[in-house]
Amino acid sequence: MTDPRGRHGPDVLAGTQQTPVLEAEDVVRHFTSRTLTGRGIEKSVVRAVDGVSLSVGKGETLGIVGESGCGKTTLALIVLGLLRPSAGRVLIDGVDLAAVRGAQRRSLRPRVQAVFQDPYSSLDPRMRVGSAITEVVAHHHRSWDRARVRARTAELIEMVGLDGSKADAYPAQLSGGQRQRIGIAKAFATDPDLIVADEPVSALDVSVQAQIINLLMDLQAENGVSYLVIGHGLAAMEHICDRVGVLYLGKLVELGPARVVLSEPRHHYTAALADSAPALAADGRRQLSVLTGEPASARAVPSGCRFRTRCAAAQTRCAEQEPPLAELAPGHFAACFYPKAGVARTVEQARLAPNG
Amino acid sequence: MTPTGSGSRAAVPPDGHASQASPLLAVRGLRISQERPSGRRDLVREVSFDVGRGEIVCVVGESGSGKSLSVKAVMGLLGDRGSLRVTGDIQFDGREVLALAPEQRRALRGRDMAMVFQEPLANLDPVMRVGAQVAECVQRAEQRTRQAMPRVLELLRHVGLPDVERVAHSYPHQLSGGMCQRVMIAMALAARPKLLIADEPTSALDVTVQAQILDLLTRMKDDEGMSILLVTHDLSVAAAIADSVIVMYAGRTAEVTRTSDLFGHARHPYTEGLLRSLPQRGQAAGKDSRLVAIGGTVPEPGQLPLGCAFSPRCDKAIDRCSEQDPPLEWSGGSAVACWVANGDD
Amino acid sequence: MSQTAELADRPAQGHRERARSVWRGRRPRNVAVWVSCFFLVLVAFAAAFPGVVAPGDPLALHPAVVLKGPGAAHLLGTDEYGRSVFALLVHGTRAALTVGLVCAASGGIIGSVMGMVAGFFGGIADQSIMRLNDILMCFPGILLALLVGAALGSSLENEIIAVSVGLVPMYARVARGETLRVRGMLYVDSALVAGLPRLQIIRRHVLPNVLAPLVVIATLAVGVSIVMAASLSFLGLGPVGGVPDWGSLLADGETNISVAWWISTFPGLAITLVVVATNVLGDWLRDRLDVAAR
Numbered sequence: 001m002t003d004p005r006g007r008h009g010p011d012v013l014a015g016t017q018q019t020p021v022l023e024a025e026d027v028v029r030h031f032t033s034r035t036l037t038g039r040g041i042e043k044s045v046v047r048a049v050d051g052v053s054l055s056v057g058k059g060e061t062l063g064i065v066g067e068s069g070c071g072k073t074t075l076a077l078i079v080l081g082l083l084r085p086s087a088g089r090v091l092i093d094g095v096d097l098a099a100v101r102g103a104q105r106r107s108l109r110p111r112v113q114a115v116f117q118d119p120y121s122s123l124d125p126r127m128r129v130g131s132a133i134t135e136v137v138a139h140h141h142r143s144w145d146r147a148r149v150r151a152r153t154a155e156l157i158e159m160v161g162l163d164g165s166k167a168d169a170y171p172a173q174l175s176g177g178q179r180q181r182i183g184i185a186k187a188f189a190t191d192p193d194l195i196v197a198d199e200p201v202s203a204l205d206v207s208v209q210a211q212i213i214n215l216l217m218d219l220q221a222e223n224g225v226s227y228l229v230i231g232h233g234l235a236a237m238e239h240i241c242d243r244v245g246v247l248y249l250g251k252l253v254e255l256g257p258a259r260v261v262l263s264e265p266r267h268h269y270t271a272a273l274a275d276s277a278p279a280l281a282a283d284g285r286r287q288l289s290v291l292t293g294e295p296a297s298a299r300a301v302p303s304g305c306r307f308r309t310r311c312a313a314a315q316t317r318c319a320e321q322e323p324p325l326a327e328l329a330p331g332h333f334a335a336c337f338y339p340k341a342g343v344a345r346t347v348e349q350a351r352l353a354p355n356g
Numbered sequence: 357m358t359p360t361g362s363g364s365r366a367a368v369p370p371d372g373h374a375s376q377a378s379p380l381l382a383v384r385g386l387r388i389s390q391e392r393p394s395g396r397r398d399l400v401r402e403v404s405f406d407v408g409r410g411e412i413v414c415v416v417g418e419s420g421s422g423k424s425l426s427v428k429a430v431m432g433l434l435g436d437r438g439s440l441r442v443t444g445d446i447q448f449d450g451r452e453v454l455a456l457a458p459e460q461r462r463a464l465r466g467r468d469m470a471m472v473f474q475e476p477l478a479n480l481d482p483v484m485r486v487g488a489q490v491a492e493c494v495q496r497a498e499q500r501t502r503q504a505m506p507r508v509l510e511l512l513r514h515v516g517l518p519d520v521e522r523v524a525h526s527y528p529h530q531l532s533g534g535m536c537q538r539v540m541i542a543m544a545l546a547a548r549p550k551l552l553i554a555d556e557p558t559s560a561l562d563v564t565v566q567a568q569i570l571d572l573l574t575r576m577k578d579d580e581g582m583s584i585l586l587v588t589h590d591l592s593v594a595a596a597i598a599d600s601v602i603v604m605y606a607g608r609t610a611e612v613t614r615t616s617d618l619f620g621h622a623r624h625p626y627t628e629g630l631l632r633s634l635p636q637r638g639q640a641a642g643k644d645s646r647l648v649a650i651g652g653t654v655p656e657p658g659q660l661p662l663g664c665a666f667s668p669r670c671d672k673a674i675d676r677c678s679e680q681d682p683p684l685e686w687s688g689g690s691a692v693a694c695w696v697a698n699g700d701d
Numbered sequence: 702m703s704q705t706a707e708l709a710d711r712p713a714q715g716h717r718e719r720a721r722s723v724w725r726g727r728r729p730r731n732v733a734v735w736v737s738c739f740f741l742v743l744v745a746f747a748a749a750f751p752g753v754v755a756p757g758d759p760l761a762l763h764p765a766v767v768l769k770g771p772g773a774a775h776l777l778g779t780d781e782y783g784r785s786v787f788a789l790l791v792h793g794t795r796a797a798l799t800v801g802l803v804c805a806a807s808g809g810i811i812g813s814v815m816g817m818v819a820g821f822f823g824g825i826a827d828q829s830i831m832r833l834n835d836i837l838m839c840f841p842g843i844l845l846a847l848l849v850g851a852a853l854g855s856s857l858e859n860e861i862i863a864v865s866v867g868l869v870p871m872y873a874r875v876a877r878g879e880t881l882r883v884r885g886m887l888y889v890d891s892a893l894v895a896g897l898p899r900l901q902i903i904r905r906h907v908l909p910n911v912l913a914p915l916v917v918i919a920t921l922a923v924g925v926s927i928v929m930a931a932s933l934s935f936l937g938l939g940p941v942g943g944v945p946d947w948g949s950l951l952a953d954g955e956t957n958i959s960v961a962w963w964i965s966t967f968p969g970l971a972i973t974l975v976v977v978a979t980n981v982l983g984d985w986l987r988d989r990l991d992v993a994a995r
Contacts, residue, residue, distance in 0.1 A: 278596035
């Protein structure tokens, strides 16, 4: 029995309903801006995240793909607790972020950490990298003495593949890949259950990306940490993630096992993404671009299916009703009335998920 | 650095529109060095490649590879700067670019060669309407001030922009990144250049928009026989549209090859390593396999190792690799700078 | 990536090396900086040991030598009470420098804290602090200082308070701008995510990174304070009576300017030179810090 938040099927969890590390229930985040124009005060609402539900199990890697403006960064900020959702709930290890205060809230913080995209601005340029990690370790383990804190810092630095002597370096003395490793060490400093990685390798040299990807995966195997990876390169996502969700204009349009979603997509947007990305092993030149027009703005979301303005398969129904995220195959959901052909049933035959 | 080996010097003309055997652009032994108090430092050395007529050539490299600098040198943009010295041979359409005076180089840039940059919004004047900016280029190219608008609209249409009247009246911030990049391309096309140089034109864009721009570039090559020199860090972009690929590493050319030979027949260990380390789509390998990564990091220009710059990271390195920097050796239309690949002669 | 990005990718010099290079780059031809430094050292000495530079009581009256021009006996001439202008100037240096430094510092601390709090916390704190700042900014610094001075009365302490208040808006704006920039950096987000308390983040991450431009403003503020204080004194709102004061000297000289130009001119020149010297140093410091920070 699966639902759109993607809990594992019974064969994976063998009957134990383990609490997912992260659960997002219908998370919404709007940004309102009021501008004074010639016509008076105009209110415009950017629906950055417009009702996203997902979950990440223990030791699992969930990827989010989407283009600029899809809301993935906003979603990451909400999961990290840096932004409050306009509606919906975020549960960390079953605890609602918004419902707790004070000490209980502070105890939730260490469980979700982040690895950021830009290895340059994610480290304080005036602080030695060792001190940056020590700061976090000391705060998390307030009862530890300095020696123990320093030992743990050295441990973390070595864990990410760097020599202990690097602790005394300033960020400017390290390469992009090394800085990203420090960022990863910092993220692990609080023994988190979930790490949100926002495009962890996009800003790195191509020849170094594989090292960092391997590092992240090795650390997951050792620590059992879960990842929520915001990504870009479809090939890398397919490689790293167990499951992938595709975000378009603030809503999930497809969600399912990574390989299936990216290689046999059911939603037309996912298919367009997959086709647009140039693949390495090119079998001659083929037409890359299947999408026409510009992405619609999150300020003026189209009625019905938000992708219909660019979709070659759009029909009248698509403008009138918003398609729900329906389970087209076990664990594979797509929000489309006329999904691409696959082994699975049509949307009429699919069991609609409880939350729609 | 003259190419050795059998066969012609020039790249093999591609199928299709290229007619002549002599390349539009031939670069030999390009070296860009910087005079510093501590001595002369080479930022780029031993760069040699060809761009045939009606061909798309991609220069692929990471940070510090010198790809952007090399391409700027080709445009003649570096000669006037105080501290940079450019030497070598840059033959464009039969003329030696480096021997030209600054005004002649400027004329060349406006007419036969045009360049498109990475961040479209940053390269457009934010307080000037887009149509006016394109008109500036048209006026400069055609050397008259009247009646630029019809040509402006024609250019905007040509690059696939919808609703060209509205676009021409817009300011850059009112357009999306993809549209701005198309505007930049339109500006570059105003002079009907023979060679379009694009420095990471799609790196700042979404993948679907990137696909549209790449399609546009391919269309321009197919329909008009325009040559395109594209700089990118993304091998897959090269795979998608290039006829031949120039791989650069740490300030020099590592390999020059036809795209069709790149996959499966790459000869330089760096290229091979890159291809192996990049995750591939739809492969049987999934989450449970490790990528074959290249160890180490890219060296900085001031701190290149002795011999081949890639040798510390290379799993095929032999003794000679850490002693001598291998020369670029040509055979047919391709070249490799590697002792091991060239048979350690 | 663009060329500048490519070059920036390389690990730059380390922080220590950067700090060292701030000093290493001094070139002899930066004459203006050397001269300013030297001049300010002289002024500081005069402030510290006025009795050494100009022995005797500067305020003593010498009716025999009133309104004498600059010459061998009295370097810079005498005023209408026969007092040596030179002596008055030297003894007034301490007050002038004190005002300059204290105001630059206190105005700086208050303004910077305001700006940092506004920039970091945003929302209502930002709005209220910056609106307060806007009110302060409505008045040109000198006018603001005047209002405060007039309200509080004439004395050195009040003069200092008035000038400090006049300096606050400048600091607050810059501090806020820099704080906003740093706040947008990922390492602040990273610290927030790690759960570090916000005060600690401000102290350890924001402050060191916004300090550089504020230090530069501080050097310029020294000059501005001296001018503002002198202006206040000139208008009669400064210390009265027993203390030699540059601004008062200017005022005294004004009445006699047609017969004894030296009474106003030399204090004016002194003020100008000190301001120029601090400005030159401030510029140099800004260039140095800018280069080093990149």
